[in-house]
Each structure stands twice: as structure tokens, then as C-alpha cells.
Amino acid sequence: MTAARPAAGAPLLEVRDLAMHFPVRRGLLQRTVGHVRAVDGISFALAEGETLGLVGESGCGKSTVGGLILRLLEPTAGSVLVRGRDIAHLGRGELKPFRREVQMVFQDPYASLDPRQSAGAMVAEPFAIHSLAARGEIRDQVARLFDRVGLRREHMQRYPHEFSGGQRQRLSIARALALNPRLIVADEPVSALDVSIQAQVINLMTTLQRELGLAYLFISHDIAVIGHISQRIAVMYLGKLVEIAPRATLLAGPLHPYTEMLLNAVPIPNPRLKRKHQRAVASEVPSPLNPPTGCRFHTRCPLAEARCRSAEPVLREVRPRHHVACHLR
């Protein structure tokens, strides 16, 4: 399978044939009765300073991809290359330098912040762990990070519960930035926030990218947010990448029937665009425990043919930089 590469330059991150199968255990002896194929052989690359949006619905495996890239999970197969070095199977100690380059921001900052640690101490911790600054300098560094993410310096004394949702997300961004990473994996970073606060955090992330040259893997179910922030968009369905293309190409001319379904499903805030209401046909997402044969989308696809049920389509470049996994395109 060809890796869907970014436009130019050596990739900061490259994922090759990545797979994660979680065993399902049942019964008294906890015998493995099957595997949830959360991620099932995906490949893509991400350039310095780029934002790749990874979009898909619950259970498609997008968060697992994030976890694998961060090495919070060890993959069943495949490799994760950071500047050409495979980190997929490194031991704990060997991972430390990699952690400086790749950092993370999650959906619920409250769950990822220690409630008993002050905001300042939390942002200072990475400096100490990686022995990056002398004790006297750490405070200054932390203060500068607070400025950078739009928190006030007096907030350093506060605890997570004293912050609003948006401020907590700023705080997790400050902590992620402490080690001066090149890539931030952001998993649903604005999904829990109200619209007006969501806009603040998205703008902050865009500004930081411009100022620091950060790359983002931006994981979200919200295709409007993904469309706003990404330069390229990758669409996942049941553990597979079904389409990957530059943003404008994908949004204006989706090639995979699932991408099209996803885009058509988004309610548009313009009442004059009265869409014709379709008769509501119920269709369900199949279980990743037992994904359909052939193309995994064929059970819901309006265009499915006989070959879609038997042969699995391969992700291929059908137009420059536009990759799709569909027999019909």
C-alpha cells in the first residue's frame, strides 16, 4: 500500500500498515474469543507544520490511531515512524526523547489534569522530568507558556477545578507545549466546549501553529471543525482509511460514498438551504468485532456492487494527492 504522503519534505510522522486488534475475552478462563479490529492496516504521513484532520464516527478507530502514534498503545502490527525512526516497539526508556517531539491534548482536560496539582506545577513538571531547565528558570518558562496560551500569570497558583472548560484546555495546551514538540496529537480537543469557547481554542491552536511551526494530528468527529482547521483530511470507517486528500478537494469533491454520506449528514446553519428530506432509512454501523467482508462500507453503501461484498478495496491515488479506497472510483 502506498503511504498517502504530504506534499513535500521528509515526513515528520509516517504510519505504515498500522493495526491494533484488541482481544475480546469471555468466560471464567478469560479465553480470547475474538478481536476487535479497531485499526486494521492504515498508512499515512504528516509533514512538519501541517494539520492533518482525522475524522470518523464513534468506533471507527480514530482515537486508537492517536493512542498508537503517542505510543500509549503498542500496535499489533505496522510501524510508526517519527522522522524516520520507528517508535512502535521501543521500550519505556527509549521513548523519552520521542516524547519531547510528540505531545498530546485530549477532549476532557479535567480528566487529564491532576486535581491536586496547581496549574503552574503541572506545566513545570515536563521541564523537571526531562531536566530541561534549571530550577530558577522553570518559573520563567512556565510564565511565558501561560502568556502564550492566553492564561494570566496569576493563574499559576490555581487548581484545575477553578478553571472553566476553555481555560482548562488552554492549560493542557500549555503543558503539551512545554517540551517544544513538533507534533501535537489532539483528540477531540474542542468537542466538550460550547461554540463560543470552541472558537477561542481553535483560534489559539491556529495561532500557535503559525508561530511555532507545529504539526497537528487533529482527531474529531466534527467535520465542520476538521474542515476549518486542517490542510489535509483523512476519513476513517471501521478501522480503515477510506479517503485522504487536501481539504478543499475532499470537501468539494469527496470520492468515497462514505465521505459523501458524512458530508451530507452535517446540518448546515443556513435555513435557506432547505435540504430535501430523505425518507429516513435506518442503517447501522457494523461491529468492528466482525466487520463486513470486502469493502467494510458495503452494508450501508448506496452504490455497492457484487465485488464490493467480496474484494476489499485498496487505498490508491486516483488524482494527484487524492487517495480513496473504493472499487467504483
Added chain:
Amino acid sequence: MAADTVRPILSIRDLRVTFQGGLGLAAAVDGVSCELQRGETLAVVGESGCGKSVTALSILRLIPSPPGRIAGGAIEFDGRDLLALAPEELYAVRGNAISMIFQEPMTSLNPVLSIGTQLTEGLIFHKRLGIREARERTVEMLRLVQIPDPEARLAQYAHQLSGGMRQRVMIAMALACEPRVLIADEPTTALDVTIQRQILDLMVELKERLGTAIILITHDLGVVAEMADRVAVMYAGKIIEQAPVDGLFDHPRHPYTRGLMAALPRLDRLSASGEEGRLNEMPGLVPSIYAMPPGCAFAPRCPFATSQCHAEEPAFEELSPGHYAACWEAGRLP
């Protein structure tokens, strides 16, 4: 909506709901008035804590008390004030003439009762149907909401269904007694977008078929644009703007409504290439209900606020036919 619908089916007048919290007594809903016409969909939109769900829960008096209390106002349905009904009279309305669906179906489906038992209950209680008739009607309802193999579902339990299916079951349950008013509180927020699409289409279809009037509580302006005939925008416990849906999106009059719309990332307005511009940011936060500012509650975040806005509460005025806003500066906004 049609002009000949003289009397609204439901009207809320000056509703005030207070909560007793650790910081004292606070009003989560503070003087809300609105009307629902027959067969119309009214969307109530706003961000977390604006009071939209509390308003919805008040209609059927579902506010947990204590700490909550409906402290004032009237909710008139069918010539009667729901807030003044005796408990037995209220039970006869709930799930019958007015029913409600919620964001998380597992909170309203009973995990230890079969789907069939839960769905027939209302028909037996309200419509005095026999068990056999009630089951037949239930199967019909499940078919209407596109549940495959409805007969087999009656024996199943909620945990055996997917999220989208549970939402359909809840809608079937809410519509079983053919209510005249359906209150839907974030009915699709917990669902994936392709499943949301199915449920929204289903609601439109059912509304056309059964003529149910809907109060749709949501934070999603996309859902509002698609579903609503009229919209009420809430901020800090009050309705600050109310208008027909086209008027609201074409020409929002309140700075908060404008700010909200400009803060949205828009798939329909993305630039063809290159970078997107910045999203509009509203500075600051929604005020705590325990520490409401004097004057207009939005004034501390409003780019157009004058000294009058910080001192006096603006009246809710009709600025063009059917379009109301509570803003001192509405007439002077750029």
C-alpha cells in the same frame, strides 16, 4: 406558521425557576415567555447553562425539587395552567398530550423492563387499550420509526440496542399516544452525524404525518436551521432574541446571536483554498447565575455595550414583524 392559528397550543408566561445551591438562591430561568403554535417547531437554542433545558423540564414539571423550584409564571396548555394542576391531572398529560424525549435514551428507558413493556405502558394507562391492542399499536410505532423486525424487539431490553435504535425507541414511546406537543431536549446530540441525520429526517417525517408541535432544545445552529419554524435564543436564563428561522439567520439582531453565528466553523462557507480566517471569539464567559451583572447580562462580553447596557435591563421588543430582541443597541448595530 399560518396566520389563522389564533390561539397557541402552549404558552409559557413569565416562567421563573430557581435553584437553591451552596452559594445561595439563583434563578436558572428568569422571566421566560414564549408561545408554541399548533404544528410548529420552535427551537430553543443557547450554550450550556443558559436555561434552555430547565425551561423544557418545567413544562411537565420535571424539575428536581429540591434544589429546584418553579418560583413563578404560568404554562398554559389547552386552556389550563400546567403549573396549577393536581398531580393526578398532570400524570394524565405527561406522555399523553405532551411528551418528551431526551439526549441520552438510557436515562429514560428502564434497563430492567423489556421494550414491549415500556412502550405499551403508556397506551394501557392513557388510552385504556387492552394488552393485545397495545402491542399491535406498539409494533406499528416501531415500524414507523424504522426499527427493523419490530415484533422481535418487544422482548428485548434497552442494552441490546444501539444508540440510534434506543433513540428511535424513545421517539416511538414519546409518540405512541399521539401527543399534541413533543418536547425534544438535545435529541441527537449524543449520536453520530449519520445517525443524527436519520433521526432528524424521522422527526420531520413524523411531524408532517402526525401534526405534532415540537419544542426542540438544542445547542446546534445547524439543527436549528434545518428543523425550526421559529427560534428563541437564550442567554443567562432569558430569551434574548426570538424570530422566524429565516429572519434570525438572515439578520440576527442581538449581538450574542451574531457572535454565536460568527463563532461557528462553516462547511458551507469555507474558502476554496488556503487558510481559513479566524473564528469570531466572544471574550469572557457566561456569567454565573449566582453573580448576574446588573443591566444586560451580555453587556460584559458585548462589543457594542454602552453605559446604559451596564445599568438597565433592555426590554424585549418587536423590531420587525415577529422578530424580537432584548438589546438597547439593536437599532444601531452595524
